[in-house]
Amino acid sequence: MARVLCINPWIYDFAAYNMWIEPLGLLTVAGVLRQAGHDVALIDCLDRHHPDAPAPRSRRDAYGCGHFTKVEVRKPEILAHIPRRWGRYGLPVTIFEKELDAQPRPDAVLVTSMMTYWYPGPFEVISRIKARWPDVPVALGGVYATLCAKHAETYSGADAVLIGPGETQALQWVAQVTGESRASKFPLGDVLPAHDLRRPQGYVAIQTARGCPFHCPYCAVHQLSPGGFVPRAPERVVEEIAWCVKVLGAHDVAFYDDALLVNAAQHIHPILDGVIERDLRVRFHTPNGLHARFIDQSLAQKMRRAGFVTIRLGLETADPDEQWREGGKVDEASFAQAVQALFAAGFSPHEIAAYVLIGRPGQSVDKARDTVAFAHQLGIQVHPAQFAPIPGTVEWQTAIAAGQIAADADPLLHNNSIYPCADPWAWEEFKQEVRDSNHALLARLEM
Ligand code: B12
Numbered sequence: 001m002a003r004v005l006c007i008n009p010w011i012y013d014f015a016a017y018n019m020w021i022e023p024l025g026l027l028t029v030a031g032v033l034r035q036a037g038h039d040v041a042l043i044d045c046l047d048r049h050h051p052d053a054p055a056p057r058s059r060r061d062a063y064g065c066g067h068f069t070k071v072e073v074r075k076p077e078i079l080a081h082i083p084r085r086w087g088r089y090g091l092p093v094t095i096f097e098k099e100l101d102a103q104p105r106p107d108a109v110l111v112t113s114m115m116t117y118w119y120p121g122p123f124e125v126i127s128r129i130k131a132r133w134p135d136v137p138v139a140l141g142g143v144y145a146t147l148c149a150k151h152a153e154t155y156s157g158a159d160a161v162l163i164g165p166g167e168t169q170a171l172q173w174v175a176q177v178t179g180e181s182r183a184s185k186f187p188l189g190d191v192l193p194a195h196d197l198r199r200p201q202g203y204v205a206i207q208t209a210r211g212c213p214f215h216c217p218y219c220a221v222h223q224l225s226p227g228g229f230v231p232r233a234p235e236r237v238v239e240e241i242a243w244c245v246k247v248l249g250a251h252d253v254a255f256y257d258d259a260l261l262v263n264a265a266q267h268i269h270p271i272l273d274g275v276i277e278r279d280l281r282v283r284f285h286t287p288n289g290l291h292a293r294f295i296d297q298s299l300a301q302k303m304r305r306a307g308f309v310t311i312r313l314g315l316e317t318a319d320p321d322e323q324w325r326e327g328g329k330v331d332e333a334s335f336a337q338a339v340q341a342l343f344a345a346g347f348s349p350h351e352i353a354a355y356v357l358i359g360r361p362g363q364s365v366d367k368a369r370d371t372v373a374f375a376h377q378l379g380i381q382v383h384p385a386q387f388a389p390i391p392g393t394v395e396w397q398t399a400i401a402a403g404q405i406a407a408d409a410d411p412l413l414h415n416n417s418i419y420p421c422a423d424p425w426a427w428e429e430f431k432q433e434v435r436d437s438n439h440a441l442l443a444r445l446e447m
Pocket residue numbers: 015016017019020021022023024025026028029110111112113114115116117139140141142143144146162164165166167169170207211218219220221224225256257258287288385386387388389390414416
């Protein structure tokens with residue numbers, strides 16, 4: 001048995017808010033190592049409920065979301081021109097070091113990474129681990145490690161950068177560096193993520209399927225899930241939700257799926273039937289946009305009964321030509337029908353919003369205004385989602401060809417908050433317009 005320490009790093013950014021953040025990839029890998037017989041521990045730098053360093057609370061926190069503690073730090077040179085403060089979000093460094101003091105020397109350390117432009121967090125963790133235990137092997141995995149593998153291999157200081165899904169790789173790597181070879185006792189897709197390693201946050205993230213059958217030009221899902229779209233067995237998903245609710249005390253569940261509603265009859269319907277039959281009192285949230293075209297009357301009603309309260313629909317654009325070019329995953333008619341079905345099922349305009357992607361290479365602000373007007377006509381709010389160029393995608397190539405980003409750009413420049421491919425002023429003004437018109441819409445609907 002090897003002693004494996006897993007670490008979820010801090011976020012370094014201009015802004016960060018906890019919207020049901022969970023290091024689900026790391027917990028999945030931890031679950032696999034644990035059931036194979038290794039001794040696994042977690043340090044979560046984004047733990048908002050740490051007893052010695054609770055994160056700030058505000059009256060607007062809802063459903064387990066909220067702010068992280070922020071410490072302002074000097075901006076990296078490459079971001080010096082951005083007139084915003086940069087900082088480290090999460091546990092104070094002193095608390096992190098105390099957490100390390102409390103750990104016996106591990107045989108191996110696993111560090112995860114999320115957004116490509118958040119790499120300073122993993123780097124900081126790795127350098128602190130190496131300063132304390134120079135001989136303990138450290139592996140880095142996750143989204144940044146996969147999408148920017150060369151950068152990670154060159155600069156992270158990790159002994160190994162493991163690319164892509166980590167279940168098998170982590171088992172093999174731990175065996176290789178510790179000599180402790182353990183086989184998984186169950187099929188890997190059947191092992192539940194180790195949600196219990198995290199201090200209860202009131203919510204959990206659940207993923208019911210890997211990958212996505214669509215091919216949007218700006219999305220990296222096919223690099224991250226090279227095995228294609230792989231749904232889990234609905235009964236295993238219900239079991240996981242039941243465990244999180246009954247044993248871990250979760251009240252809120254955020255779906256991390258890329259395509260939650262695809263094959264609805266075989267997938268989301270039986271999952272929600274299971275939730276309703278087992279009377280799991282929980283609220284569901286979809287911070288990742290849903291595909292509106294799969295929402296009909298019966299699904300909308302079931303979503304309502306099962307406890308959905310945060311519904312985000314991917315709209316991206318209401319322009320039919322652009323929709324067609326994007327692969328036709330959404331069109332005006334099916335979007336409008338979905339919204340009507342949700343309202344008919346009893347959802348309120350406070351619970352539903354459309355994501356509209358902004359700041360894409362060459363995108364017109366006027367067309368985005370039309371998209372907003374379309375959503376508002378249907379009676380739903382709009383949440384602008386700022387575009388982040390992702391290496392390896394079609395849109396990344398477009399941005400390079402337009403001279404908006406260099407092929408070897410520092411990943412800090414992928415940050416969606418700095419509008420890497422567009423004029424920040426135009427889109428910030430647009431965002432303010434959207435905020436104002438959202439308020440006007442809600443005020444009108446409440447009259
Ligand atoms: C859930 C999610 C979110 C959540 C937050 C998640 C979080 N924990 O922070 C929310 C909804 C808040 C979010 C927001 C955004 N997101 Co997002 N998100 C995702 C999503 C759908 C799933 C990630 C996930 O948890 N998957 C489930 C786990 C099981 O998979 P995993 O993390 O990859 O882990 C596996 C492997 O990576 C590996 N692994 C992981 N850790 C480790 C560690 C070791 C040691 C090893 C060996 C292996 C390993 O093994 C795991 C199991 O196989 C991904 C897409 C995707 N399919 O990955 C996009 C994705 C990460 N998001 C993306 C984007 C663009 C955004 C937004 C910018 C969207 C927007 N415009 O608003 C915002 C940015 C937020 C911000 N503040 O900057 C991009 C990445 C952008 C980038 N440059 O990095 C992705 C890839 C989607 C895409 N369009 O391609 N997101």
